[in-house]
Amino acid sequence: MQIFKTVESLNGYLDGCRERAQSVALVPTMGGLHEGHLSLINKAKECADVVVVSLFVNPTQFASGEDFEQYPQSPGEDIENLQQRQVDALFMPQIADIYPQSQESDYDVGELGQILCGISRPTHFKGVAQVVARFFDIVKPDIAVFGEKDYQQLTIIRELAKRKYNTIKIASVPIIREPDGLAMSTRNNYLSVKERARAPLFYKALREAREELESGADIALAAKRALAALSKSFVVDYVEILDANTLTEITHKSEEIIIISAVRLGGARLIDNIVFRRANV
Numbered sequence: 001m002q003i004f005k006t007v008e009s010l011n012g013y014l015d016g017c018r019e020r021a022q023s024v025a026l027v028p029t030m031g032g033l034h035e036g037h038l039s040l041i042n043k044a045k046e047c048a049d050v051v052v053v054s055l056f057v058n059p060t061q062f063a064s065g066e067d068f069e070q071y072p073q074s075p076g077e078d079i080e081n082l083q084q085r086q087v088d089a090l091f092m093p094q095i096a097d098i099y100p101q102s103q104e105s106d107y108d109v110g111e112l113g114q115i116l117c118g119i120s121r122p123t124h125f126k127g128v129a130q131v132v133a134r135f136f137d138i139v140k141p142d143i144a145v146f147g148e149k150d151y152q153q154l155t156i157i158r159e160l161a162k163r164k165y166n167t168i169k170i171a172s173v174p175i176i177r178e179p180d181g182l183a184m185s186t187r188n189n190y191l192s193v194k195e196r197a198r199a200p201l202f203y204k205a206l207r208e209a210r211e212e213l214e215s216g217a218d219i220a221l222a223a224k225r226a227l228a229a230l231s232k233s234f235v236v237d238y239v240e241i242l243d244a245n246t247l248t249e250i251t252h253k254s255e256e257i258i259i260i261s262a263v264r265l266g267g268a269r270l271i272d273n274i275v276f277r278r279a280n281v
């Protein structure tokens with residue numbers, strides 16, 4: 001695996017790939033890698049000749065007072081993991097390489113950025129769209145791979161690609177979970193032993209909501225029950241049941257449903273979702 005710390009050196013490498021007519025997949029990450037990230041890499045390897053992983057904790061997606069300074073980083077371990085997975089190139093830029101002028105973002109992510117996580121993190125998705133666009137401009141990948149765990153982010157990136165990068169294919173992978181059901185996340189490191197033991201109740205409550213919906217419960221009632229169940233163990237940011245394609249209210253046209261939620265547990269903010277095809281709902 002080759003490691004690149006500047007845009008210029010990465011571009012030199014990518015020019016060589018293009019001369020050899022190799023397709024390029026990009027997997028953007030903030031490091032602190034776990035099996036969730038590694039499944040994105042497996043998907044990228046299936047889809048392209050060359051896999052570029054980026055490791056960059058993006059300051060513009062954190063609001064002041066959020067965990068930018070404490071975000072768990074383990075570059076040594078990450079490099080070892082990526083080498084083992086035979087990733088071709090690792091891009092580890094500095095903030096000044098990604099934002100040479102200023103960190104100001106004028107990306108308008110529209111209504112999609114204002115709902116769900118956008119309510120408590122109003123500038124977050126603007127920062128995400130900004131950094132993803134920057135990586136797309138630098139790497140110019142044929143395909144970019146994202147996780148369904150960050151479902152709202154994935155929806156926003158699909159929109160961004162449709163509007164501004166329609167040659168880049170966006171691929172996604174399902175949520176990778178711990179054996180007890182907790183969605184893997186770098187931020188799970190913030191949980192104490194006691195909190196970690198309680199954390200699987202998050203996915204359990206979402207599963208129960210799905211079961212209720214599948215056995216005919218009314219959507220509003222299932223959402224209310226999920227909120228009540230989650231509130232016993234967590235501080236609930238939101239839990240909603242929506243059309244999975246549009247993240248808007250379910251209509252008779254909705255084909256897939258998402259139960260999507262964010263909760264706080266101690267110092268950690270956890271997000272999770274379940275997407276399923278509409279049958280009797």
Ligand code: AMP
Nearest residue numbers: 029030031036146147149150175176184
């Ligand atoms: P992050 O490093 O947290 O910004 O995540 C980088 C990418 O990995 C994003 O596309 C995430 O959606 C994805 N990802 C993180 N955790 C998981 C998981 N448990 N399962 C699947 N994808 C994940």
